[in-house]
């Protein structure tokens with residue numbers, strides 16, 4: 001393998017360049033190369049300062065996660081960072097793209113930092129079930145306020161170069177050419193004494209015990225069983241009272257403990273799963289068509305969210321609605337989303353103006369005749385959707401792609417009703433569509449490779465996580481969801497109560513239990529769905545009437561204050577003994593002897609139902625891999641990320 005670290009000497013300044021695509025991860029060869037570069041520049045008497053810069057799209061994005069399963073080969077990252085700190089010449093980190101995890105720790109070992117505008121800097125290790133392991137917890141709070149370091153490390157959220165400049169994390173921002181600006185910056189510090197290493201400085205404004213305790217409490221509640229944010233908070237709290245060397249030892253111990261834990265294994269699994277699922281080997285040579293104009297049919301909640309996503313990706317959008325009143329409401333919804341993005345600082349006023357300028361609207365399909373890609377998000381009914389597709393067939397250009405945002409309808413039947421089934425595809429967005437990252441991309445039997453490739457590319461442009469899925473009722477996510485809802489309903493009749501099932505799910509790491517979730521969605525929604533399926537349901541299949549009975553008691557869930565639970569404030573579920581009595585009476589009516597279940601037994605039953613349905617999806621080629629199922633369940637259905645997903649859990653327990 002060629003050396004990924006190159007040194008160029010430009011007069012008195014050495015430029016050390018890392019080139020380790022795709023993200024300049026700190027693989028062993030990079031670590032060894034940096035150590036050699038320190039030795040070489042220390043030894044060269046002409047060199048008075050060193051700039052550390054990276055090739056490609058980013059600065060170092062962290063330790064090489066692919067090496068984590070293997071024995072560590074020296075030099076280890078903590079030693080590389082310590083060697084940088086101890087270098088005889090000042091090192092200036094010139095940062096672009098992302099400086100994450102070990103990448104930021106390397107920058108903290110340098111004596112100065114300059115970052116290109118737009119760069120993101122962070123310690124995201126908690127997202128991989130870890131804490132920083134190369135001095136991040138010790139050095140960051142010696143450079144910026146402990147309160148800011150605490151927030152960055154326990155949340156894993158990166159900050160922009162602009163924020164980094166404000167907090168003191170970086171010394172300068174480059175607005176144009178990073179290397180040129182780094183050289184200019186270096187010339188301003190070259191005659192100054194080398195700054196003290198961060199590890200010999202004191203902590204910047206330690207937090208009080210009360211502050212630590214309040215923050216730790218909030219972190220424990222939010223992380224729902226995930227260890228790493230809690231350990232990060234504990235490590236930082238302990239480090240405040242230790243000298244830097246003891247702090248580094250403690251950090252390393254905690255890092256190694258977490259690295260060996262199954263939570264980190266699961267989080268690393270899902271990290272790579274998310275990156276692998278959108279690769280479809282069979283369409284490698286397909287042509288991805290350019291997309292610039294999108295037509296959205298239907299401006300309800302889903303349509304507006306999809307339209308906003310497209311606008312935020314700098315696409316031109318035309319919204320179509322059936323009448324002017326609905327059209328006005330749809331446009332208002334889209335504008336409200338963009339406005340909220342501006343209020344949250346995600347887009348500035350100039351961009352808001354530009355994006356709203358890219359939105360047009362009409363009640364006449366002729367206005368999307370030139371659109372490259374049309375996404376319908378009308379009422380979930382086959383005949384309504386067929387009608388929309390017939391209208392589209394008549395007006396849009398032949399090469400336009402027609403997508404449906406159905407969540408369960410037969411996409412093959414919908415495609416067959418059009419003149420060109422090869423250009424029809426399903427794009428199942430999740431609500432709210434401008435926020436949720438997941439999109440199931442439903443490939444029909446006749447869809448062309450180019451249409452599939454272009455749809456995957458569009459999803460990527462919208463910054464979505466696209467998971468291909470075959471045609472079946474409910475695709476991947478809703479199929480698994482129905483299977484485990486069914487299992488939970490059987491459990492109700494067999495001996496568990498709704499609040500016990502919900503408690504088991506929450507202890508496992510779900511944000512919400514299944515019955516709380518149904519109350520949130522509205523029991524009328526589930527009831528209508530079940531009635532739609534009455535005609536096709538096998539009469540011999542076990543059917544649980546409990547949800548129907550609760551609906552018929554005019555308990556619709558949160559929306560009218562009562563469902564499986566009572567809601568006095570509209571949002572907090574209160575256990576209702578009347579519902580327990582109804583559940584118990586149903587078991588009696590069906591002559592089922594109730595047996596109590598522990599939380600572990602409940603979760604084992606639900607997980608087995610998910611894994612069984614997952615196996616069926618794989619055998620029917622609806623899902624391409626167990627990873628695809630896990631990515632859908634984690635990103636669309638609240639399966640705890642740190643558990644990896646139902647298929648990952650099944651494999652572990654097998």
Ligand code: 3H9
Pocket residue numbers: 022023025058061062063064065066077078098100101102103105124125128130131132133134136272275276
């Ligand atoms: C750490 O640093 C621990 C230290 O504190 C202590 C150590 C002792 N390693 O995401 P993308 C691959 S823990 C190996 O699609 P983007 C990725 O799999 C680490 N590979 O690009 C993909 O491969 P492929 C802390 C990595 O532009 C390709 O790069 N750092 C790593 O959408 C492109 O990735 C993090 O947690 C890695 N560290 O986003 C940051 N990172 O092409 C993790 C990426 O074969 N990385 N790959 O599918 C990210 O968040 C995103 O990749 C990043 C780019 C934002 C950088």
